[in-house]
Amino acid sequence: MQYFFEKEYRNLHKSMIFRVRTEKTLDKKDIRKLEIILSAQYKKEPMKEKMGYGGIFNRSSFLSPWSSKAIDIIKSCNLPDDIEIEIGRNWLKQSSRADMNARLGYVDKMTEIKIINRDTIKKYFNKKIKDQKQEHQIIKINKIENYADSMSLALSKNEISYLKNIYKKLKRDPTDVELMMFSQINSEHCRHKIFNSDYYIDKTKQKKTLFSHIKSTYQKINRDVISAYKDNSSIIRGYKTSDLILNSDQKYINKNNNEAYIIKAETHNHPTAISPYHGAATGSGGEIRDEGATGRGSTPKIGFSGFTLSNLNIKHALLPWEKKSISRPARIKNALDIIVDAPIGAARYNNEFGRPNIFGYFRTMEFEMINNSKTKKYMGFHKPIMIAGGIGKIDINFSKKQKLNNDDCIVILGGYSYKIGLGGGAASSLKSGKSSKALDYASVQRDNAEIQRRCQEVINRCTYMRKNPIKSIHDVGAGGLSNAIPEIVNESSKGARIYLDKVVNAEKNMSPLEIWCNESQERYVIVLSPSSIEVFDRICKRENCPYYLIGNVTTQKRLVVSYHDDTPIDIPMSYLLGKPPITPIRISSKNWIAINESEIEYPDIKKCMGYVLMMPSVSDKSFLITIGDRSVSGLVVRDQMVGPFQVPVSNVAITKTDLNSKSGQVMTIGEKPNIAITDSSASVGMIFGEVLTNIASTYIGDISKIKMSANWMASSTNNNELKSLYDAVSKLAQFSKKTNITIPVGKDSLSMSTTWINNKKEHVVESPVSLVLSAFASIQDVDLHITPYCKGVQNLYLIDLGAGKNRMGGSALHQSLNIIDKDVPKLDDINLIVKFFNCIQKLIKNKIINGYHDKSDGGLFVTLSEIAFASNASFSMNEKSLGELSNTELIEYLFNEELGCVVAVNDDDTRKFEKVIKSYSLTKHTKCIGHLFADLQNSGVGEFCYISTKEPIFLLLNSLRKYWSYLSYQIQSIRDNSLTADAEYKAKQQTPVIHNPNITFKHKPISKTYLNLKNKPKIAIFREQGTNGHKEMANSFMQSGFDCYDLHTNDLTDNPSRLQIFDGLAICGGFSFGDVLGAGYGWANKILYNDDISSNMYKFFHNKHKFVLGVCNGCQMLSHIKHLIPGATHWPKFVQNKSKQFEARQVNVNITKSNSILFKDMEGSIIPIIVSHGEGRIDINNKTKLKQVTMKYSLNGTNTEQYPFNPNGSIDGVTGFCNNDGRVNIMMPHPERLFSLSNFSWAPEEWKISPWRKIFYNAREWIG
Structure with a gap:
């Protein structure tokens, strides 16, 4: 029916x-x-x-x-x-x-x-489709090559010969499943053949392979590295932690652990070119799974993402450097489509999973180049770089996978199988254009972050147990089961017997090849002992997480895969995971060298400023940032946004070790393909320097505590680029060893070229050698870091590590003018940058500097502008020497991208500053270049930029903001509601006047009596599948004198009356059921259509001794069951934000008069708070219907409907309600994520404790 x-x-x-x-x-x-x-x-x-x-x-x-x-x-x-x-x-x-x-x-x-x-x-x-059994195919030995070509298996001649010999020994023909499996396992994407190949340059064999160069950094120094090059992520020793976990009674407790942190970064370039949203979403999802499948189970914490593309070419907003843009093949998406859709895919996945994505980069680049022979060459990123990475955590006791035993159970945890992602590993190993269009589409996976959240909850519950049932775990990524299962058993020198008909498919009529080799996402291969199946089953059922037992480990080192009564795979592991011959790389010295422009003529300096500020690598990245939930988990200390004006100019991202710790980790990114087009070694030096000048803004101590992930992109079909790649890798290893920095993890993607035929002519766009270098370090004090935000009058010092060379090659200005210049900046002195790093560390530790920003894309002018934007301040450059510079010299001084930084120093600290600078022999590299004037009234003129030259330059800061935020505005206009895009762009061009927070109550710590009670009041931390904000909620109530218990809706299905034992109910944020059918609506219906649950909810809500808090998704859910709640008929429903986009911001709210027990004594307070939601606008258009409102968005001290200060467009700024007696409260913002003062993106210096603790303390005092 x-x-x-x-x-x-x-x-x-x-x-x-x-x-x-x-x-x-x-x-x-x-x-x-x-x-x-x-x-x-x-x-x-x-x-x-x-x-x-x-x-x-x-x-x-x-x-x-x-x-x-x-x-x-x-x-x-x-x-x-x-x-x-x-x-x-x-x-x-x-x-x-x-x-x-x-x-x-x-x-x-x-x-x-x-x-x-x-x-x-x-x-x-x-139409009725029957699920019919499909057969595998037999491929004749002499037809292997033809089959490989037709399926784009990316097999070399040596590999095909290897396969023929195998099957001759086996005395049979291969099956299609075996050939596809072999191609995935041995693809460049999975086995990194180029990085493991012998290199011959001008017929001379090099001493080291590329991978050997990277490993040499670990051999030189491996301080704190627990695992490198062998697991899904690298494991680094961290600090002791008091981690929040659940015991066997579902009670939250703090467990003292020796914790390690894990680091990883991975690209997803090919899928993002074909299907940007899904490519970026599954790229983020795959990297998150790597972090969760390390050791015997681990937990992702924070992430980053980055995009490198060709020119955007927005038709109505074409920028000067885009006029010579190169066409593209129809099979891939253009750069504009990618930047509109891909970041949404990455953000949505991270949001729904519950991992804050708190750092990143965005660059476009496209050049037509020419050499001495007048031969043209096109460089760009038609095949984009989409990178995802991050930090996770792991209990050191579970950092090593266990050896497997005969008859251990092989389980698939997670989603179902689809006919998608077929041949993804091989497809990613081919340059774009060498596979068929149908296979391109087939190689792109699809995403379902909510089920991955469920999987992670299962993994978490296993790792909470003293006897973790997980013996070994791998994520299912490239190659699907055909790669993951052989890998996991081979690590223990075992084989496997797999029953393919036990795999649950979401599509009918899937063949054995499609079941075995598809790359459907959100799946893990887990090995359990038979005795652990029962406890694992119990955990999975509670989390609504599918799993299926598909086979067993065998002592016979053979992989046997049966499908009903067929056996499509039966092969010795030694043949499958042996060492097929790797073709050596034989190249010559560079034979294609770009020539410089004959003469460089710069336009008017003000025009140069506008061009550079609009360059994607420089410009405002808000459109990439506010779409991502950057506060979930309660562990975030520093995201991209800086200061009270929330400007995205942070140098680093920082996370805490645990919810109440002072220790944590810091991460940052560097990349410079714009320099690599002429000099890959120089590019690597500048990237290495950029990472160090970024991460130096946080107090780390010893430079050797820094660990790096190196992700390499290049076109492996090009002699020049392979030579450039070797030069670059060896240079990075050299720099790393000289600074005692280890590179324990990384990845390569060496098919970065796009070919197509148009009018019978072949077109090629290649990418230069592109290193994305991410750096990570443990830190003892998360608050000991410096941002570009400054207050008051500051002296601005430039520390110039380029020693006045002012080389302009590869600069944003040159790119904006389409200039190729081989005179690029370089890291000339590695010892100098080590001295610089140590110097900045001392300045931060001794609290001598008040502001810090590295000098990178756009040069000194951009560094100063971004400090001014963050501080809403005027700045002046008044060096006497500026008046002696010619126009060209001035431009080169302002826009060169040599390494360095600008620091802000108070008058009282200048002597201390100069003394420290001298002690590190940096005096000749350091000079005072001007002043910053923040918090001043400028006679009504507004904030300005003043440069004291022959003809003084005076510009209002708002005119610079207009250029800087232009690109963000254009993308938001295309992607979101154009009206809200207009409103935000207009707000950015006006001088922001943000009303200072106002606390109307005396904030006292919670009574120690409450904290020390043996029998504390109980609160249920209520969640459903897809909830991801439960830990920070539990911690806030635990620190306020409650015993907190995890309560899943499934627990009430089994025992509805369990709810009555609790004094309070906290309903958490997240994406219950993935927000399918409406945010919170599916969860509400699950309650309403289970009579026992709804009647117990009704009883609980009507008990005047109980209280309830619903935040975000919990707020949305409660609004749908308001008829169960006394005195809540005035509550609205919550609908899509006016911007039509997910909104994540720190904004101000005003606490209004109400009966709320949680907001007692807080009326009139104006406090910054976090919002993270897509459906937060109240569905009321008449103010007279508003009753028992608890909080409203505020701007300059008054309630506001102005976007983005009111991020969802609710009437009168309303964003929280209570019921008539004040016991039941709902709100869209997240006070639980700001329980600690360090969680604020910005807060007044005079605050010693977070004001949001007050609502949790009020709850405890109300209980009595």
């Missing part, structure tokens, strides 16, 4: 169609229940009604991630267990055939189809 439901879009001639299928007949009550759950109207026979001509639907055989979450909701609401549901979006109404395709919009060809006439609609809905 199938049933149809329609939901109309507001003010559009479109609707959504839900198709529900079940073998059972639904009665009227069930149909009405579905109407409520889906917020849709039942349609008996939609094809007979005048409902338009069609829409976009999932392929008939395909169970989408949306559907799997919707089914979870529906099944939890006591509807038939066999129910299936799918969604048809953009069902068109009143449309002509002519504009049908345009109005339907984008279709994901891997998972969706367009249906645009009534006959095909009928066929689609009436």
Whole structure:
């Protein structure tokens, strides 16, 4: 039986169609229940009604991630267990055939189809697809090469010969499954053959392979490195921690651990070129899984992402350097599409999983180059760089995987298998254009972050146990099961027997090859002893996390994979994971050398300023930042945003070791492909220097505590680039060893070229050698770091590590003028930068400097401008020598990108500063270049930039902000609501006047009596699948005198009355059920349609001795069940933000008069708070309907509806409510994430304790 439901879009001639299928007949009550759950109207026979001509639907055989979450909701609401549901979006109404395709919009060809006439609609809905067993294919030995070419397996001639010899020894032909598996396991992407190849340059064999160069850094010094080059991430020793975990009674407790931190960075370039959203989302997801599958289970903490693209070419906003842009093939997306969609994919995945993504970069680059022979060459990033990385944590006791035993159970934890991501490892190893379009699409995975959150909860629960049941774990990534399973058993010198029919597929009619080799995401291979299956099963059921037992470990070193009564794989492990011959790299010295422009003529200096500030590598990155939840976990100390004006100019990202610690980790990034186009070695030196000048802003101590991840991109089909790659890798190893810095992890992607045929002519765009270097270090005090934000009058000092050379090659200014110049800046003296690092460390430790910003993209002028933006301050450059410079010399002084930094020093500290500088022999590199004037009234003129030259330059700071934020505005206008984009751009061009926070209450610490009580009041930290903000909520109540217990909705299904033992209920933020069917709505319906749960909720809410707090997703959920809550009928629903985008910001709120028990004595306070939501706007348009409001967004001391200070557009700035007696409170912002003062992106210096503790303390005092 199938049933149809329609939901109309507001003010559009479109609707959504839900198709529900079940073998059972639904009665009227069930149909009405579905109407409520889906917020849709039942349609008996939609094809007979005048409902338009069609829409976009999932392929008939395909169970989408949306559907799997919707089914979870529906099944939890006591509807038939066999129910299936799918969604048809953009069902068109009143449309002509002519504009049908345009109005339907984008279709994901891997998972969706367009249906645009009534006959095909009928066929689609009436089509029944049977799941039929598929057979594997036999490939003749002499046809292996043909098969490899047809499937783009990226096998070399040596590898094909190796395979032929194997099967001759086995005396049989290979199967298609075996060949695909071999190609994935031995792909460049997975086995890094170029980095392990012998290098011959001008016929001379080099002493070291590329990988040997990297490993030599570990051989020189391996301080604190527990694991390098052999697990999914590198493990580094950290500080002792008091980690918040759950005991066997589901009670939160603090466990003292010797904790290590883990580091990782990985690219996802090919998929992002083909399908930007999914490519970037699964790139982030894959890297997160690597962090979770290290050792015997670990936990991701914070992340970063970066994008390097060709020119954006926004049609209505074409920038000067884009006028010579190069065309692209139709098979890949253009750079603008990528930067609009890919960051949303990465952000959405991190948001839904619950990992704060708190650092990154963005660069565009595209050049037409020419050599002495007048031969042209095109350099760019048509194949983009999309990198994801981060820091995780691991219990040192679980840092090593255990040896496996015979009959150990092999389990797949996580999602189902789809016909997607096929051949991804091999596809990523080919240059773009060498595989078919169909295979390109097939190699891109699709994402489902919510199920990965569930998997992580399972892993966490296992690692909380003293006897962790996980013996070994691997994420399922490139190559799918065909790579992960052989790897995990081979580490113990074992084999495996796999039953492929035990794998659960989300698509029908999948072949053995598709089941074994697909790269469907959100899956882990875990090995358990048979005795651990029961406890593992119990954990998975509580978390609603699917798993399936698919085989066993065997002592026979052989991989046997059966599928029903077939055996598509039966091969010795030594053949599969042996060492196929690696082709040596034979190259000559560079034979293609770019020539400089004959003469360089610079335009007017003010025009240069505008060009550079609009350059993507320089400009405001807010559009990449505010879409990401940067506060989830409660562990974030420093994200991209700096100061009270929240300007994205941070040098580093910082996280705490645990929720209440002072110790933590710092990370940063460096990359310089703009220099590599002419000199890869110089590029590496500048990247290394950039990373050190960035991370120096945090007190680390010994430079050897820094660890780095090196991610390399290059075009391996090009002689020049392979030579450049070798030079670059050896140079990085040299710098690392001289500074005692280890590189224990990294990755390479060496197919960075794009080829295509147009008008019978081959076009090629290659990328230069591109190193993305990320650096990490343990720090003892997370608060001991310096940002570009300054107060008062400051002396500005330039520390110039370029020693006055002012080399301009590769600069943002030259790029804006399309100038190629081989005279690039270099790291000339490695000892100098070590002295610099040690000097800055001493200045920070002794609190001598008040502001710090490195000198990098855009040069000194940009460094000063960004300090001024962050501080909302004027700056002057008044060196006497400026008046003696010619126009060209002045431009080169202001815009060169030599290494260095600018520091801000008070008058009282200048002597101390100069003394320290002298002690490190940096006096000749250091000079006072001007002053910063913050917090001053400038006679009504506004903040300004003044440069004392022959003809003095005077510019209002707002005019510079206009250029700097132009790109962010353009992307937001395209991607989001253009009205809110206009509002934010306008606000950025006005002098911001932010009302200082105002605390109206005396903040006292919580009574020690409450903290020391043996029997404390109990509070349930309530969550559902997809919740990710529970730990910070639990910690806030624990530190306020409560005993906190983890309560999953499933616990109430089993024991509804358990709720009554608690004194309070805290409902946490996150993405319950992935926000399918509306934020918090699925969770609410699970409660409402389980009578025992809803009746116990009703009883709890009506008990006047109980209190409730719902934050973000918890707030949204409670608003949907308000009829169970006394005195809550005035509560609104929460709908999509006005910007149509997820909003994550630190903004001010005003605490209003109400009956709330939590906000007692806080009325009139104006306090910064974190918001992180996509659906936070109240669905009320009349102020008279607002009752018992607890907080409103505030600007300059008054309630505001102005974006972005009111990030969701709620009327009168309203963002929190309580019920009539004040016991039940809901709010969209996150006070629990600001329980510690160090969690504020900015807070007044005079504060000693977070004012948001007051609401948790009030709760404890109310209990008595």
